[in-house]
Amino acid sequence: MAKRAPYSSEADYVVVGSGSSGSIVAGRLAQSGASVILIEAGKSDDKGMHGYFTKKPGMIGPMHSEPKLERLFDWGYRSVPQPGLDGRRMPAPRGKVVGGSSSVNGMVYVRGNRANYDSWAAEGNEGWDADSVNAAFKRYEDFEDGENAYRGAGGPIKITRNKTPQEGTLQFIQATADTLGVKVLDDYNAAEQEGIARMQQNTADGLRYSSSRGYVHHLAPRTLELQTEVHVARIVVENGRATGVEVIDQGKGGGTRRFVRAGKEVILSAGFANSPQLLMLSGIGHADHLASVGIDCVADLPVGDNLHDHLFHPMSFHVPSVQYRGNAWTFFKGIAKDLARGGSFLDNSVFESVGFVRTSLAQDVPDLQLHMLPWAYPSPNQDEPIRHIPDGRPSLTVFSTLIYPKSRGTLRLASADPTAAPLIDYGFFTDPHDVEVLAEGTEMIREIMASAAFGGGVKEEIHPGPSIPNGKELRVALKNRSTSVYHGVGTCRMGIDERAVVTPDLKVRGIEGLRVADASIMPSITGGNTNAPCYMIGEKAAEIILGGVTW
Numbered sequence: 001m002a003k004r005a006p007y008s009s010e011a012d013y014v015v016v017g018s019g020s021s022g023s024i025v026a027g028r029l030a031q032s033g034a035s036v037i038l039i040e041a042g043k044s045d046d047k048g049m050h051g052y053f054t055k056k057p058g059m060i061g062p063m064h065s066e067p068k069l070e071r072l073f074d075w076g077y078r079s080v081p082q083p084g085l086d087g088r089r090m091p092a093p094r095g096k097v098v099g100g101s102s103s104v105n106g107m108v109y110v111r112g113n114r115a116n117y118d119s120w121a122a123e124g125n126e127g128w129d130a131d132s133v134n135a136a137f138k139r140y141e142d143f144e145d146g147e148n149a150y151r152g153a154g155g156p157i158k159i160t161r162n163k164t165p166q167e168g169t170l171q172f173i174q175a176t177a178d179t180l181g182v183k184v185l186d187d188y189n190a191a192e193q194e195g196i197a198r199m200q201q202n203t204a205d206g207l208r209y210s211s212s213r214g215y216v217h218h219l220a221p222r223t224l225e226l227q228t229e230v231h232v233a234r235i236v237v238e239n240g241r242a243t244g245v246e247v248i249d250q251g252k253g254g255g256t257r258r259f260v261r262a263g264k265e266v267i268l269s270a271g272f273a274n275s276p277q278l279l280m281l282s283g284i285g286h287a288d289h290l291a292s293v294g295i296d297c298v299a300d301l302p303v304g305d306n307l308h309d310h311l312f313h314p315m316s317f318h319v320p321s322v323q324y325r326g327n328a329w330t331f332f333k334g335i336a337k338d339l340a341r342g343g344s345f346l347d348n349s350v351f352e353s354v355g356f357v358r359t360s361l362a363q364d365v366p367d368l369q370l371h372m373l374p375w376a377y378p379s380p381n382q383d384e385p386i387r388h389i390p391d392g393r394p395s396l397t398v399f400s401t402l403i404y405p406k407s408r409g410t411l412r413l414a415s416a417d418p419t420a421a422p423l424i425d426y427g428f429f430t431d432p433h434d435v436e437v438l439a440e441g442t443e444m445i446r447e448i449m450a451s452a453a454f455g456g457g458v459k460e461e462i463h464p465g466p467s468i469p470n471g472k473e474l475r476v477a478l479k480n481r482s483t484s485v486y487h488g489v490g491t492c493r494m495g496i497d498e499r500a501v502v503t504p505d506l507k508v509r510g511i512e513g514l515r516v517a518d519a520s521i522m523p524s525i526t527g528g529n530t531n532a533p534c535y536m537i538g539e540k541a542a543e544i545i546l547g548g549v550t551w
């Protein structure tokens with residue numbers, strides 16, 4: 001079992017953040033016999049309410065639709081006003097609980113296009129090409145179809161498909177194939193991504209396979225110590241070397257500061273927002289920006305540049321054959337049925353299908369992702385932290401999803417206070433290309449939903465609806481309707497040039513004993529949801545640090 005309190009003050013490795021990448025790098029390092037302290041600001045995901053909500057896949061609905069509940073698991077960040085989106089402040093939820101965002105996310109399991117990794121390698125990131133990262137993906141997977149050249153079996157993270165998809169989901173898959181002339185794929189995480197498919201999810205046997213479920217609780221290496229409700233305030237750098245971290249205990253009687261020493265290395269896995277924040281709080285960042293908030297510069301690096309994210313546009317359609325309605329009654333009925341007769345209502349992600357297709361702007365690879373779920377979605381957006389009431393009719397929601405945004409933004413400090421939220425500026429829609437992809441995707445979805453494959457089963461486009469026709473009006477409406485997919489990346493870019501914060505072996509340039517391993521290191525975002533790539537980054541980081549695979 002992973003060791004718990006009373007907490008130690010020294011280990012070989014100190015890993016900051018137990019999220020998608022952090023739990024994995026910590027688990028693997030500890031598996032090698034090294035002592036590892038894994039520090040997490042949030043609560044345990046193993047007991048009480050936090051345990052129940054993060055274990056049961058179906059609790060994703062209430063967790064994100066009831067703001068009072070969401071606050072218990074989340075950092076509560078929002079972006080600065082986005083001029084490209086009519087000045088909206090986009091919610092930027094991030095898991096604040098063991099498992100990080102992998103404990104609160106939608107469990108949509110997508111590795112990304114193989115070409116994404118080859119492009120990282122082509123920029124000089126040796127060892128990050130598609131074949132090399134395939135080995136890391138395979139190591140952690142336990143895929144229900146078993147092992148093959150692309151997929152892993154027997155690893156700590158189980159991957160399955162929903163066994164009882166809605167009829168409307170299967171019709172949507174056929175309709176997409178018929179309308180766009182793409183293949184129905186069995187496995188979009190293998191050689192080929194282009195096509196439409198049933199969604200894969202990191203859940204099995206009624207459990208969410210967060211990184212912490214797989215690596216902290218199930219793998220449970222003996223030399224891993226998990227410290228929860230401990231906020232890392234900064235990395236301590238002495239004579240150009242990271243020697244440990246200064247932390248603030250948050251639990252009962254908290255507020256005290258203490259030092260946790262790393263005999264070998266500190267690994268930052270605090271995510272796209274907090275890893276760059278912690279670097280800057282420690283004097284690593286743009287010298288002029290650090291000076292503006294009163295922090296002495298230790299290393300002048302482009303920390304916080306290159307922020308980017310996916311955006312999607314949700315469209316809901318009234319489809320009477322769908323069994324669910326977006327109300328509390330459907331939810332309680334589902335739970336009651338599970339309890340009385342056993343069942344799978346809470347065992348799955350809410351998403352049931354994904355596809356990767358091309359707009360007219362696509363170059364080498366599909367540039368549009370389609371997500372589909374058999375529920376209605378809030379309209380026109382879910383910016384306000386209130387309980388949004390979606391349309392009560394049985395519905396399918398299809399999301400036009402921009403996967404290769406050209407817009408770039410920044411992450412900066414608001415102040416030198418380690419507990420203050422950072423300034424998240426996504427720069428959404430600063431490049432007109434991004435509007436165009438989302439608009440074409442929306443127009444495509446309208447064609448799909450008119451397909452004969454539904455047998456007349458689509459009764460109405462609930463929203464955006466006929467008042468927002470294709471063309472110019474749609475492009476304007478997207479400013480108020482597009483929503484972050486919560487896939488922020490890129491703020492501690494990996495590379496070999498001046499734009500890089502970390503080298504291809506994830507070392508912070510110019511500082512000894514300090515690496516970053518999480519979504520922030522991606523030079524460019526992957527084509528698909530970012531959780532699986534972050535699991536891979538955790539595996540890869542451990543492999544690099546240990547000089548090869550030792551497990």
Ligand SMILES: Cc1cc2nc3c(=O)[nH]c(=O)nc-3n(C[C@H](O)[C@H](O)[C@H](O)COP(=O)(O)OP(=O)(O)OC[C@H]3O[C@@H](n4cnc5c(N)ncnc54)[C@H](O)[C@@H]3O)c2cc1C
Pocket residue numbers: 016017018019020021022039040041042093094095096097098099100101102104105106107108109110230231232233269270271272274275278485486487488517518519520529530531532534
């Ligand atoms: C609501 C939501 C839904 C999503 N849905 C999907 C999906 O369905 N599929 C998918 O593939 N991706 C999804 N994503 C994206 C995906 O989950 C993230 O890209 C991924 O989890 C990021 O991993 P990470 O390791 O970079 O950071 P995180 O998993 O966010 O981990 C960072 C960890 O560091 C901790 N931390 C931060 N600062 C400190 C500090 N100062 N001291 C101590 N600890 C700290 C945090 O509490 C957290 O545990 C979703 C994200 C969200 C938020």
